[in-house]
Amino acid sequence: MNNELIILIFTAISIGFIHTLLGPDHYLPFIVMAKSGKWSNQKTFWVTILSGIGHVGSSVIIGLIGIAFGIAVHKLELFESSRGNIAAWFFIAFGLVYTIWGIRKARKKKPHTHFHYHPDGHAHTHTHSHLLGHTHIHDDQKSAKLTPWILFTIFVLGPCEPLIPILMYPAAKASYSSLFIVTASFGLVTIATMTSIVFLTIFGLNKLNLKRIEPYSHALAGGTILLSGLGMVFLGL
Numbered sequence: 001m002n003n004e005l006i007i008l009i010f011t012a013i014s015i016g017f018i019h020t021l022l023g024p025d026h027y028l029p030f031i032v033m034a035k036s037g038k039w040s041n042q043k044t045f046w047v048t049i050l051s052g053i054g055h056v057g058s059s060v061i062i063g064l065i066g067i068a069f070g071i072a073v074h075k076l077e078l079f080e081s082s083r084g085n086i087a088a089w090f091f092i093a094f095g096l097v098y099t100i101w102g103i104r105k106a107r108k109k110k111p112h113t114h115f116h117y118h119p120d121g122h123a124h125t126h127t128h129s130h131l132l133g134h135t136h137i138h139d140d141q142k143s144a145k146l147t148p149w150i151l152f153t154i155f156v157l158g159p160c161e162p163l164i165p166i167l168m169y170p171a172a173k174a175s176y177s178s179l180f181i182v183t184a185s186f187g188l189v190t191i192a193t194m195t196s197i198v199f200l201t202i203f204g205l206n207k208l209n210l211k212r213i214e215p216y217s218h219a220l221a222g223g224t225i226l227l228s229g230l231g232m233v234f235l236g237l
Contacts, residue, residue, distance in 0.1 A: 004174060005178050005181070008171055008178065008182045009182060012167050012185040012186040012189070015167070016185070016188075016189030016193065017189050017193050019161075019190065020189075020190050020194055021193060024228055024231065025088075025228040025229070026055075026190075027197040027198050028228050029151055029154075029225050030048045030151070030194075030198045031198055031201050031202060032221035032224045033047075033147055033148075034198070034202060035205060035210075036217035036220070036221035037147065037221075041199075044198065044199070044202070047151065048191075048198050051151055051152045051156075052155070052190060052191035052194045052195070054155050055158055056163070056187040056190055056191065057156075057187075058157070058159065059080065059159050059160040059163045060163070060187070062080065062159075063164040063168040064168075066164065066169075067179075073165050073169050076164050077161075080161055081161070083157055083158065083159045084158060084161065084232070085233070087154055087155075087232070088233045089229065090154045090157060090229075091154060091226070091228055092226060092233065094222075094225060094229075095222050095223065095224070095226025095228070095229055096222070098147075099223050099226055100222070101222070102217070102218030102219030102220070102221065102222045103219045105218055105219075106218070106219055163183070163186055168183060171183070
């Protein structure tokens with residue numbers, strides 16, 4: 001293993017870690033969706049892992065196509081930038097829709113009082129929540145099945161911007177084995193960092209008493225994803 005390859009591997013590990021750590025869109029969606037949807041640890045793990053593979057893998061495929069056909073790196077950078085903008089707007093759209101749905105769900109879940117008047121003049125009140133209806137159970141089940149796939153799709157669309165120009169093209173100039181090692185190093189560190197932050201944060205949140213805000217968990221999750229998308233578009237996160 002020559003010095004150039006060692007430097008590239010170290011660079012891949014460093015960029016993979018820092019790029020993920022400084023990009024809250026890499027882990028916040030999984031944290032808030034896992035908490036609001038009450039995902040099991042197993043489901044959270046696999047949704048995060050598979051989304052991470054899709055996130056890195058899509059850029060790897062594009063990079064390999066560029067290398068195989070000799071496409072100039074600046075053209076791939078422009079394409080990756082366009083993909084990033086699309087993914088960011090999908091985050092915004094998904095976050096906005098989920099926020100609205102979460103607010104409506106919270107309002108329906110909130111108990112409220114009805115007055116009932118009887119013919120003899122007697123009146124009484126009772127309190128109930130519309131969330132107990134049979135149709136809402138099916139709505140929750142559909143949402144629980146759909147949201148992981150939406151996250152996965154958005155992450156496949158989202159590029160790993162530093163991967164192609166900084167790592168793949170220089171590694172490919174050395175050898176295909178160097179390309180594989182450097183790309184694998186970046187991918188493993190990126191996915192491991194995503195998963196570690198997700199579970200460390202969820203572990204910390206589980207120690208807190210969040211019952212008072214639980215009815216608003218879906219709205220808060222949607223708002224967090226919406227803010228992540230806005231941060232990607234306007235702050236370059």
